[in-house]
Amino acid sequence: MRYRLAAFDIDGTLVGPSGTLSPATIEAVEGLAAMGVSVAAATARPYELALPTLAPLTGAVTAVIAAAGADIRRATGEPIAQVTLPPQAAGALAKLCDAHNWRAVAGTAEGACRRMPTPEARGPAATVASLTEVDLSRTYVIAPFTSPADPAFAALEALVRDSRLRGERALTSSGREIVAVTHADAGKGPALRRLYEALGVEPSETAAFGDTEVDLPMIELAGLGVAMGDAPPEVQAAANLVTGTAEEDGVATAIARIWGDG
Template sequence: MSIRLVAMDLDDTLLRDDWTISPRVVKAIQKAQAQDVKVTIATGRMPVSTRPYALQLGLDVPVITYHGAMIQQVISGEILFRRVIPSKLAVEIIRDVLSRGFYAQVYLKDRVITSRFNELSEKYARISSVVIEEADLVSTISQEPEGVEKILLMAEEADLDRLVPVLKQGYGEKVHLTKSKPYFLEMTDTSVNKGVALAALAERLGIAREEVMAIGDSFNDLEMISYAGVGVAMGNARQEIQAQANIVTATNQEDGVAEAIERYVLGEPV
């Protein structure tokens, strides 16, 4: 069965280390689209940080952001799906992690907010090309009638790994915990992840699971790699990610996305 939908993670997958898309990757995606293959992005990033890349590639399919908590049309900005962490729960979590000394950011549609700027927020703003607001997180969340799309904690990987069991014990049935980078621990509503969102998008487009390819590199990509008929791990992905994939392609620095599309979607020799 041929591939009719390709979903790609952004950071360390579609993007090179300098946060650009290589010409070879752009060409492969454009060739796939010319053959009526739908191509989309599935990322933990917020919509405003995702949109420039989607526009660069001319994507005509809704993009998956916040690990699946939001699906949005690229050009119009119309929100097709949104699932949040309820405000009361988000406040409880924020109070908990701040009391433990962790740096946190919360996401409200196209806003990202932290209680205090530091080197972590500066690094994140540079990577994602977004403006981070500084405000009291508890007060900000409390004023939001619905909730927040995502909570992000940034710290050394060992510190986050020690925190995960604590968060699972307290909130494991209420939020979905994942990592997009070793030093990013992210929380969304328990019902959403990239796999759930990709399945919903494929159904919306009338595309069977077997006709879907998903490409990623990190823990937050595991659900969509497992869902897709063809799950692809990047060559720069950790071994535990590669072990869950059907295929391992080249690294993000070696045009791994292009290699996967050329070989398994376009049927070209690589």
């Protein structure tokens, strides 16, 4: 079967620890677009912070699933589907980040912003002392840099649970742990379904690539699921194909195997 849509996780799949696309990956993804295959990139990052990484693929990417599935846009920036956090919950999250002095990134209708940016932070985003300074009335994601090893992590879990939100643990390309908090209806799986509707593509016509548990909904939903070589065993077990790691240009290898010479 010739798959009409290829959906790629960004961190750990399209890019490795360097945070940049390799020449082999760029060539392979551009080759897909030249064959008429729609390309989607999926990430927990706010939309604006995904763009610098994807810049070498300008013209090849059809859509971006950003903010852990809460903000889906065409490559032009035109919204496809968006779900926002309840403003009260977004405000409570902002205060929690202040209380525990967490670094955090937020994606809102006004753009992306960072609280205490990390040294390797890339992309256009306002730097603020507190997320409470930001208009949170339409917020797609708030992602504090924290993990279960943090004694205050339980407070975040309680807020997510009590507010009936979705908390997705993820790693940045540099290996930092974050928790992307979104509306309960977000997530990469639901986002991919919304993209199917927008593009007129069936699940059976899709190949989805990922490297962590948060990519499982995409891998399981697609007609062909591809796991990276360093993905956890449960992710590899759910996939139809296991390829190399991002550092080994696993995406390029899998594209050559699936689509051949076009």
